[in-house]
Amino acid sequence: VADEPAWILHVDLDQFLAAVEVRRRPQLRGQPVIVGGQGDPTQRRQVVQCASYEARAYGVHAGMALTMAVRKCPQAVFLASDSDAYDGASKEVMDALRGFGWPVEVWGWDEAFLGPRTNDPESLAGEIKETVAAKTGLSCAVGIGETRQRAKLAAHFAKPGGIYRLDASNWLPVMGERPTDALWGIGSRIARSLTELDLHTVAELIDADPEVLAARFGPVNGPRLIEIARGGTESELETGPREPKSRSRQHTYPEDLIERADIEDRLRVLADEVSGDVLKSDYTIIRVAVTVRTASFWTQTRSRSIPLGTRDPTEIREAALLVLDRFTITRPVRLLAVRLDLRT
DNA sequence: TCTGGGGTCCTAGGACCC
DNA sequence: TCTGGGGTCCTAGGACCC
Numbered sequence: 001v002a003d004e005p006a007w008i009l010h011v012d013l014d015q016f017l018a019a020v021e022v023r024r025r026p027q028l029r030g031q032p033v034i035v036g037g038q039g040d041p042t043q044r045r046q047v048v049q050c051a052s053y054e055a056r057a058y059g060v061h062a063g064m065a066l067t068m069a070v071r072k073c074p075q076a077v078f079l080a081s082d083s084d085a086y087d088g089a090s091k092e093v094m095d096a097l098r099g100f101g102w103p104v105e106v107w108g109w110d111e112a113f114l115g116p117r118t119n120d121p122e123s124l125a126g127e128i129k130e131t132v133a134a135k136t137g138l139s140c141a142v143g144i145g146e147t148r149q150r151a152k153l154a155a156h157f158a159k160p161g162g163i164y165r166l167d168a169s170n171w172l173p174v175m176g177e178r179p180t181d182a183l184w185g186i187g188s189r190i191a192r193s194l195t196e197l198d199l200h201t202v203a204e205l206i207d208a209d210p211e212v213l214a215a216r217f218g219p220v221n222g223p224r225l226i227e228i229a230r231g232g233t234e235s236e237l238e239t240g241p242r243e244p245k246s247r248s249r250q251h252t253y254p255e256d257l258i259e260r261a262d263i264e265d266r267l268r269v270l271a272d273e274v275s276g277d278v279l280k281s282d283y284t285i286i287r288v289a290v291t292v293r294t295a296s297f298w299t300q301t302r303s304r305s306i307p308l309g310t311r312d313p314t315e316i317r318e319a320a321l322l323v324l325d326r327f328t329i330t331r332p333v334r335l336l337a338v339r340l341d342l343r344t
Numbered sequence: 345t346c347t348g349g350g351g352t353c354c355t356a357g358g359a360c361c362c
Numbered sequence: 363t364c365t366g367g368g369g370t371c372c373t374a375g376g377a378c379c380c
Contacts, residue, residue: 037348047348062380068345081349108351108380187378218355221377250349287372297347305372335348 007121008237009114010143010151011097011128014160016110017050020089021079023137032076034060034069039080041070045252045334049081053160089136096135100128105237111155113148115237125163149232152184171231176203185228190217194225205229244283245344249274250337256295257333264321270338271320275313278340284309287341288319294331301337302326309343316340 013019017035022028032055037046048069051060058073069076090109097104103115118124125142132140143155144165153175154166166174175182180202181191197212199205206229214222227233249270257263267290278285289303304323310316320338 045346045348049348063348065345065347071345083349111380185378189377220354245352246350248350252348301374303373307371337349339351 004117004119006117008145008151010155011112011140012155013110013140015052018052019138032073034076035079035081036066039078041066041078092136096132103237103239113237147232147234149184177201180205183228202229246339246341247274247278248339252335263333267320267336268317271317274338274340275316283342285340286343289339290320290323291337292327293335295334
């Protein structure tokens with residue numbers, strides 16, 4: 001086995017949140033299902049978290065306002081987001097994947113990388129799909145590559161429910177002429193900056209001057225963009241439990257907050273909620289950050305270091321209020337957030 | 345029809361110290 | 363009076379991802 005080639009498989013669940021909801025409500029199968037917020041499409045300021053493929057056919061997609069989604073697809077079933085249910089379903093899937101005995105790196109609720117050694121990754125991918133379906137009732141796509149980047153993009157081509165391989169032999173033919181933001185790790189902003197350097201496609205980025213990219217994007221990010229374009233680097237999967245670096249709680253209020261006392265009250269609630277999350281475990285808080293977003297979407301974050309660290313919820317709450325005092329708020333407040341940075 | 349919530353990593357300037 | 367480097371911490375913000 002040790003002399004068989006190493007592969008990365010990326011397992012990506014299909015329409016995960018909607019699929020979990022359909023699994024426990026079989027009568028919804030085949031219907032447009034939209035998960036988001038409290039499941040009430042008349043409520044403002046809530047967005048689609050996941051749309052089933054039937055709903056996507058009407059142009060509904062994640063991030064869209066629920067009020068927009070109900071206009072595009074009035075017959076859809078709208079459901080509240082239920083993170084406990086998704087946590088549980090995710091754990092079922094990851095346990096099924098670990099059952100294969102290969103290293104597993106969990107990537108969010110609905111994605112994972114596997115690191116097998118095999119001469120036949122397609123057969124293994126097929127077994128994975130069957131096992132996940134049998135044990136959890138959920139379907140997934142599997143991407144195959146030598147790196148995370150290739151496996152991740154391969155899974156994209158495999159969706160929904162398929163298997164696709166993106167390796168050294170077909171990376172350039174498949175990806176070379178695509179825009180740079182087709183890559184995992186390059187979004188719209190970097191793609192636009194690259195365009196200003198006359199770099200439009202993956203193939204052009206591969207041949208770009210590393211010095212030019214370093215000058216534009218920094219000493220780490222610049223060269224990394226070229227690596228991404230080449231298909232990424234081979235590196236060990238991280239299979240251990242993730243140590244969180246921060247925990248946050250944010251809320252967009254259905255009606256803007258006007259009164260100072262109201263803003264402070266809401267901030268206290270957020271601070272206490274996120275403190276409660278963190279203090280259940282053994283973490284020490286070393287920084288408290290507060291974000292304010294006004295009705296016009298102007299958004300700023302300020303923070304305060306706690307050099308010795310604390311686990312005292314009162315101190316955290318008061319630190320949040322002190323940070324709030326450093327803002328000059330003259331507009332109605334749409335969103336507040338509290339983030340706690342943790343000692344690593 | 346205005347645009348959620350929860351994360352990670354990187355960059356850059358200024359303070360401060362040696 | 364004018365000047366060097368190196369290092370770390372703090373803070374704000376940008377960008378990406380699920």
